[in-house]
Structure formats: C-alpha cells, structure tokens
Amino acid sequence: MTDILHLQDPYLLEFEARVVARREHEGRPAVVLDRSAFYAASGGQPWDTGSLGDARVVAVVDETGEVLHVLDRPLPEGPVQGRVDADRRRDHRQQHHGQHLLSQAFAEVAAARTVGFHLGAEVTTIDLDRPVSAGQIQAAETRANEVVWEARPVTVRTVSPAEARDLGATPPDGVEAAVRLVEAEGFDRQPCGGTHPRSTAEVGVIVITATEKYKGGTRVTFVCGHRALGAIAMRRAILDRLVSVLSAPLEDLPAVAEKTKDDLIESERRGRGLLERALDGEARRLLSEARGEALSGSGPAVVVASYDGWPAGDLRVLALKLVDLAPCVALLGSRGDKAHLVFAQTEGLPHDIPGLLRTAVTALGGRGGGKGNVAQGGGDRPEKLDDALHRAAEAARSRA
Numbered sequence: 001m002t003d004i005l006h007l008q009d010p011y012l013l014e015f016e017a018r019v020v021a022r023r024e025h026e027g028r029p030a031v032v033l034d035r036s037a038f039y040a041a042s043g044g045q046p047w048d049t050g051s052l053g054d055a056r057v058v059a060v061v062d063e064t065g066e067v068l069h070v071l072d073r074p075l076p077e078g079p080v081q082g083r084v085d086a087d088r089r090r091d092h093r094q095q096h097h098g099q100h101l102l103s104q105a106f107a108e109v110a111a112a113r114t115v116g117f118h119l120g121a122e123v124t125t126i127d128l129d130r131p132v133s134a135g136q137i138q139a140a141e142t143r144a145n146e147v148v149w150e151a152r153p154v155t156v157r158t159v160s161p162a163e164a165r166d167l168g169a170t171p172p173d174g175v176e177a178a179v180r181l182v183e184a185e186g187f188d189r190q191p192c193g194g195t196h197p198r199s200t201a202e203v204g205v206i207v208i209t210a211t212e213k214y215k216g217g218t219r220v221t222f223v224c225g226h227r228a229l230g231a232i233a234m235r236r237a238i239l240d241r242l243v244s245v246l247s248a249p250l251e252d253l254p255a256v257a258e259k260t261k262d263d264l265i266e267s268e269r270r271g272r273g274l275l276e277r278a279l280d281g282e283a284r285r286l287l288s289e290a291r292g293e294a295l296s297g298s299g300p301a302v303v304v305a306s307y308d309g310w311p312a313g314d315l316r317v318l319a320l321k322l323v324d325l326a327p328c329v330a331l332l333g334s335r336g337d338k339a340h341l342v343f344a345q346t347e348g349l350p351h352d353i354p355g356l357l358r359t360a361v362t363a364l365g366g367r368g369g370g371k372g373n374v375a376q377g378g379g380d381r382p383e384k385l386d387d388a389l390h391r392a393a394e395a396a397r398s399r400a
C-alpha cells in the first residue's frame with residue numbers, strides 16, 4: 001500500500017520515495033511507490049503529472065488498489081525524488097474546490113443535487129438532477145463567489161460513515177470504511193478524496209460559461225481561478241472582433257446582429273424573386289435564338305448554353321423553364337472550379353437524356369445521372385465543357 005501524502009497535505013510537491021513494485025501500463029513502464037504525493041485520477045479529477053527522478057510521470061492510475069505511476073522511461077534502482085507539477089496541481093485545487101462550492105450553491109438556491117462531475121482540460125462540468133432557471137443559475141454563481149471572497153477555511157477530517165451522516169454528509173453507497181470529509185467552513189461538507197485548497201479564497205472566481213439540458217437535468221459548464229481569466233480573454237477577443245465587423249458598440253451588438261440577419265433574409269427573398277424573373281427572360285431569349293438558328297419546320301429546338309460560375313441549382317431551374325415553355329431539348333452547362341451539366345427535354349420527345357448526359361460528363365472526368373427527361377452531373381475538367389455540350393447537341397440534332 002502506498003502512503004498517499006496529498007491526503008494530508010495537498011500543497012506538498014516534492015517527496016522522496018522507494019519503488020516497491022514495477023509494472024507495465026498500456027505499453028509504458030510504471031512503478032508503485034511506498035509513498036507518493038501524486039494524485040491518481042479518481043472521482044472526476046484527473047491525475048497529477050510531474051517527474052520521478054529523470055522520468056516524466058505521464059499518468060497516475062489506481063488499479064485494483066495499487067497506485068501506478070506511469071512513466072515515459074524506466075527508473076533505475078534506488079530511492080527516487082518525486083516532483084509534482086505545481087501549476088497543474090494548483091489548477092486542479094481551484095477547479096475541484098470551485099465545483100464543491102458551486103454544487104452546494106445550486107443545492108441551496110435550487111434544491112438541485114449534483115449527480116455528475118468532470119474536471120476537463122479546459123472546462124469543468126457538473127450535472128444537476130433537475131432543470132434550473134436563468135435566475136437560479138445567476139443566484140448560484142453569485143452565492144458560490146461570495147463564499148470564495150469570504151476566504152473561509154477549508155479543512156479535511158476523517159470520520160466513520162455514521163458520523164458522516166450525523167454531520168449531514170452522504171457517504172458513497174456501500175462504503176463501510178472511514179470517510180474523508182472536505183469542509184468549507186459553515187457552507188459545505190462532503191466526502192471527497194480530491195486535492196483542495198486551505199481557503200476558499202484560492203478558487204479566485206467561479207464563472208459559469210454555459211448551461212444545457214442534460215438527461216432531464218442540467219449540465220453546468222464553468223471555469224475557476226486562472227482559467228476564468230483565460231475564458232474572459234477569449235470572449236473579449238471574440239466581442240472585439242464582432243464590434244469591428246459589425247461597426248457597432250458592444251452594447252448594441254445583439255440588436256445590430258439581429259437586424260443584419262433580418263436584412264439578409266429580406267435581400268435573399270428579393271434576390272430569389274429577381275433571379276426567378278431573370279431566368280424566365282433567359283429561357284425566352286434562348287428559345288427564340290434556338291428557333292432562329294433552326295431551319296423552319298425542322299422539329300423541336302435544341303437549346304445549348306453555357307455560363308460562368310452558375311450553381312447547378314440555377315441551371316436546373318432554367319432547364320425546367322425551357323422544356324415547359326416549348327417543345328425542346330435543353331443542354332446547359334456552367335464552369336467554375338468544376339463543371340456542371342443539366343440536360344432536359346420536354347415530355348414526349350424521344351431523346352435518351354440520361355445517356356446523353358453520361359457521355360458528356362465522362363468527357364468532363366466526372367459522374368452524374370438522372371432518369372426520364374432530366375439528368376444532371378459534373379466533372380473536374382471545366383475546360384472541356386463547350387466541347388462536351390457541342391457533341392451532345394450534335395447527337396441530339398442527328399436524332400431529331
């Protein structure tokens with residue numbers, strides 16, 4: 001059994017130890033020590049990192065009662081000096097204790113119980129067992145921060161499960177052994193094996209960054225201490241950018257963004273109306289041109305046209321307008337980074353439209369399909385577009 005030093009002193013970062021067993025963990029060397037200040041991942045809090053001698057501690061896991069220090073290289077024999085990464089330990093003290101305070105605040109203001117906790121690399125989440133209102137979220141955040149700023153002492157004591165219950169804490173189900181209670185004086189008392197600060201003040205500040213519905217309750221995302229500064233800096237950068245892009249002061253951003261969105265919807269609606277009319281005109285122009293070129297009485301018109309940068313959807317609308325207006329075959333293409341083709345014919349005409357299209361898209365190095373009177377496709381060789389359209393037109397005319 002390893003003597004777990006952080007249970008007594010979560011500020012202890014350096015210690016001397018002996019290797020009592022050597023193991024392997026997921027292909028890496030690992031050691032068990034007689035004593036250790038490293039926290040093993042547990043109860044939502046990640047492991048500490050640091051070093052043992054010259055080896056880097058990349059993970060600390062509790063496996064069947066053994067604390068494995070997973071290393072980046074094997075350790076030589078002899079006593080070893082352990083060093084816990086100070087910044088990461090402080091960060092985890094801040095986030096984990098902030099979690100205790102926020103959970104208790106939600107219990108007070110919303111009678112919401114915390115049923116899940118995850119301390120992540122960027123944010124921490126708790127899962128509450130019920131929905132909470134915006135007002136309750138604000139009140140819980142305020143209450144938890146008041147307790148931080150009151151700099152209440154944080155203490156740890158070990159008691160029996162019965163004593164824990166008498167003290168108003170709920171030990172984990174089925175636990176008969178001693179219970180470690182972490183207490184923020186006069187505010188919160190709960191069983192926990194994590195690393196906590198000496199004073200609530202060390203948490204600095206607790207900022208809720210998001211809430212969402214989760215499994216019938218609420219997932220609350222938050223950051224504490226130095227992470228809160230980072231989160232605010234990130235949001236400030238985003239807001240500064242929006243202020244510049246929208247040319248509006250910070251307090252007007254929501255209204256200006258909403259107006260911009262409404263304007264966009266309105267201009268898209270007008271744009272669609274204008275496009276519709278333009279495509280009507282284009283269809284009539286193409287048909288009269290095609291009729292002028294064809295000899296009188298030589299059958300349905302074959303309309304061939306190509307455009308620069310048209311989306312396939314617009315080509316399709318134009319093709320359908322053409323075949324509706326008069327008996328014709330429409331062979332339309334557009335070139336941009338890629339080539340698009342839409343072929344169509346008026347109901348009752350005899351051409352194999354999907355066959356014509358297959359031949360043409362093959363020449364464009366692409367694929368496409370359709371059935372009956374409409375087919376479309378495209379390819380990666382827009383420079384071949386006019387040639388492909390020309391061949392399709394010849395094939396259509398020879399059939400007509």
Ligand SMILES: [Zn+2]
Binds near residue numbers: 096100191193
């Ligand atoms: Zn805890």
